[in-house]
Amino acid sequence: EVQLVQSGAEVKKPGESLKISCKGSGYSFTSYWIGWVRQMPGKGLEWMGIIFPGDSDTRYSPSFQGQVTISADRSISTAYLQWSSLKASDTAMYYCARPLHSGSPAPFDYWGQGTLVTVSS
């Protein structure tokens, strides 16, 4: 069974750094892209970026390029989303997700449970 299990909720102060995780299981982690989606409180879904753990090829939305870093550790089947200096506007639910298939671009079919990040002074 394919599963994506995300790290727990975080409460941080502006300016702090943060790295959240998403552990994949039940499939070949290095054969599928894995992506991140932001959902700010009461708002819609925003596609942030994706990484291919097989070779660490990473693509970002222009809206998030330079604001976050997406990475992956193949040895433990885990993808990461990190910030070097959080802002209050980073407060959101963050989902990791895996596409339907490993070939050409595909929509996310498997989703993590979400990690709520709260940034407040």
Place this chain on the structure above:
Amino acid sequence: EIVLTQSPGTLSLSPGERATLSCRTSQSVSSDSLAWFQQKPGQAPRLLIYGASSRATGIPDRFSGSGSGTDFTLTISRLEPEDLAVYYCQQYGTSPPYTFGQGTKLEIK
């Protein structure tokens, strides 16, 4: 970047009625690259339709997708109370970013 515009913003219908949700893209999207998601309150999104018209695994046949080019439609026939959710379209064409629409909120009277 391709912009997706969904309409209406909110749809209020009764059980048993038919819901028609629209998604318009700012550029033509291959019919193989348009998906629909359902997000119920407090839950992660769930893939309903991919390739504009193919139902994902386990999705009831009450849900159907159609369209091509820049105009796509999600139809939910015979609404049930459990269909209360926000519905999003997404394009996943040849290159990222794979943008989402802003969502349509479906209310069940």
